[in-house]
Amino acid sequence: MDSTSRSSVIIIGAGVSGISAGKILAENGIEDILILEASDRIGGRVRNEKFGGVSVELGAGWIAGVGGKESNPVWELASKSGLRTCFSDYTNARYNIYDRSGKIIPSGVAADSYKKAVESAIANLKNLEATNSNIGEVIKAATELPSSPKTPLELAIDFILHDFEMAEVEPISTYVDFGEREFLVADERGYAHLLYKMAEEFLSTSDGKILDNRLKLNKVVRELQHSRNGVTVKTEDGCVYEANYVILSASIGVLQSDLISFKPPLPKWKTEAIEKCDVMVYTKIFLKFPCKFWPCSPEKEFFIYAHERRGYYTFWQHMENAYPGSNILVVTLTNGESKRVEAQPDEETLKEAMEVLQDMFGPDIPNATDILVPRWWNNRFQRGSYSNYPIISDNQLVNSIRAPVGGIFFTGEHTSERFNGYVHGGYLAGIDTGKAVVEKIRKDNERNNSETQNFLLEPLLALTLTQTEAMSSLHKCDIPKQLYLSGKLGIPEAIL
Ligand SMILES: Cc1cc2nc3c(=O)[nH]c(=O)nc-3n(C[C@H](O)[C@H](O)[C@H](O)COP(=O)(O)OP(=O)(O)OC[C@H]3O[C@@H](n4cnc5c(N)ncnc54)[C@H](O)[C@@H]3O)c2cc1C
Numbered sequence: 259m260d261s262t263s264r265s266s267v268i269i270i271g272a273g274v275s276g277i278s279a280g281k282i283l284a285e286n287g288i289e290d291i292l293i294l295e296a297s298d299r300i301g302g303r304v305r306n307e308k309f310g311g312v313s314v315e316l317g318a319g320w321i322a323g324v325g326g327k328e329s330n331p332v333w334e335l336a337s338k339s340g341l342r343t344c345f346s347d348y349t350n351a352r353y354n355i356y357d358r359s360g361k362i363i364p365s366g367v368a369a370d371s372y373k374k375a376v377e378s379a380i381a382n383l384k385n386l387e388a389t390n391s392n393i394g395e396v397i398k399a400a401t402e403l404p405s406s407p408k409t410p411l412e413l414a415i416d417f418i419l420h421d422f423e424m425a426e427v428e429p430i431s432t433y434v435d436f437g438e439r440e441f442l443v444a445d446e447r448g449y450a451h452l453l454y455k456m457a458e459e460f461l462s463t464s465d466g467k468i469l470d471n472r473l474k475l476n477k478v479v480r481e482l483q484h485s486r487n488g489v490t491v492k493t494e495d496g497c498v499y500e501a502n503y504v505i506l507s508a509s510i511g512v513l514q515s516d517l518i519s520f521k522p523p524l525p526k527w528k529t530e531a532i533e534k535c536d537v538m539v540y541t542k543i544f545l546k547f548p549c550k551f552w553p554c555s556p557e558k559e560f561f562i563y564a565h566e567r568r569g570y571y572t573f574w575q576h577m578e579n580a581y582p583g584s585n586i587l588v589v590t591l592t593n594g595e596s597k598r599v600e601a602q603p604d605e606e607t608l609k610e611a612m613e614v615l616q617d618m619f620g621p622d623i624p625n626a627t628d629i630l631v632p633r634w635w636n637n638r639f640q641r642g643s644y645s646n647y648p649i650i651s652d653n654q655l656v657n658s659i660r661a662p663v664g665g666i667f668f669t670g671e672h673t674s675e676r677f678n679g680y681v682h683g684g685y686l687a688g689i690d691t692g693k694a695v696v697e698k699i700r701k702d703n704e705r706n707n708s709e710t711q712n713f714l715l716e717p718l719l720a721l722t723l724t725q726t727e728a729m730s731s732l733h734k735c736d737i738p739k740q741l742y743l744s745g746k747l748g749i750p751e752a753i754l
Pocket of ligand 1: 271272297303316319508518541542634642669670671672678684
């Protein structure tokens with residue numbers, strides 16, 4: 259067990275927001291920090307693993323929002339590090355929709371259905387806005403509301419629109435500000451290489467490893483005790499750490515769980531805000547095959563399966579653009595389907611995925627030789643993939659989630675008003691929180707200095723000088739010296 263040590267700041271979590279916050283602290287001369295990370299590596303939801311001979315991204319895969327009027331800072335980091343990426347063009351996906359008999363739905367039919375789905379989503383959005391305004395608008399919007407999707411094609415398009423392409427319907431800052439292009443990270447060093455490069459700027463490293471003992475891995479924080487004197491942090495292995503401030507970067511899912519307890523408990527306005535934010539579960543399942551049996555041209559990269567159950571193995575991607583010859587397919591599930599699949603053995607998931615592929619490509623396709631099913635929902639250090647704020651919500655909700663409580667500052671993608679849910683959201687949130695803590699420390703120092711000044715000046719001035727004289731001619735260190743020289747204090751008292 260570590261003996262209790264005190265730092266200026268403890269950062270909980272070494273995902274992108276924790277690392278960017280640490281970098282800001284270091285740049286501002288705050289070096290006595292400690293980073294406590296629950297898992298065995300840095301990166302959090304940016305995580306790659308070797309699968310089928312290549313590096314696949316289990317969490318964030320794309321740098322989303324590139325080519326717009328503002329530059330995406332994560333794209334800048336990627337360019338600086340020479341991270342290998344490839345452009346993803348989803349637009350063809352909607353004309354690559356397979357029905358259960360393996361036929362591709364004619365593009366005109368798919369386009370019509372897509373147009374209707376967009377109109378329906380816009381009407382829904384108006385309806386929601388109206389609910390927040392006046393009753394007349396509500397009635398008008400309700401009468402214009404189209405029926406909900408029913409056929410496999412409608413359900414598949416609804417899934418694509420709402421789980422992948424919300425930018426088409428409601429303005430999302432990522433695409434409006436940073437641009438509409440998305441690039442898939444396809445680099446053997448992984449997306450996490452960007453985090454390592456950031457960490458390298460303020461933590462000591464060697465041979466690609468972080469050796470700095472200010473980063474402690476496998477430290478699961480279970481309790482935060484906060485008071486005017488600072489924050490006491492207790493970890494699952496019985497260690498106790500103390501700090502003036504804590505930056506807590508655990509995900510919204512973790513905040514909603516009971517992994518970390520707060521003493522005293524968080525105020526009601528805080529816990530209510532945390533509960534109101536939805537958690538999205540998004541799962542990429544990787545399948546390795548002995549050979550390819552799907553169309554491999556670049557414009558066939560994304561394809562869709564239309565099934566009567568919404569979200570049932572709907573969205574597929576081949577990895578030939580990213581890693582030619584890898585023979586890997588990825589299928590994405592969300593929310594209920596993700597949770598269902600997380601709860602069952604991988605063999606069952608493999609069987610289901612193979613049946614779907616046989617529907618699309620016929621019964622003679624080879625079996626997958628390997629499967630990888632990440633479990634973001636059941637991971638107690640994540641409890642989901644990313645935050646999802648209600649479509650119509652004011653910025654009060656995110657402000658409450660972000661607001662500090664005592665010496666605990668909250669950061670992470672879920673605290674980013676413009677970019678929640680994205681890597682750049684986490685990155686920018688960490689920078690903002692780092693700066694807020696630097697500012698707080700600066701103010702504390704100023705206050706402490708002036709208190710020390712007053713503490714020294716006031717009683718002594720009463721003994722010896724008038725206030726005006728003190729202000730006009732003396733530095734605070736001169737007063738003990740004068741008292742000593744005048745024989746009113748001995749050496750020890752004068753120095754203290
Ligand atoms: C499957 C998936 C796909 C995604 N796709 C994309 C994408 O394509 N593009 C994109 O931009 N974004 C994507 N995202 C979102 C993106 O990954 C996140 O927004 C971002 O990485 C969040 O960073 P963070 O620092 O806020 O949180 P995290 O990365 O979660 O960091 C928090 C850290 O805190 C640690 N922690 C938690 N609890 C404790 C505790 N009690 N004690 C100590 N440590 C603790 C965790 O282990 C973690 O390392 C995706 C996410 C997932 C899961």
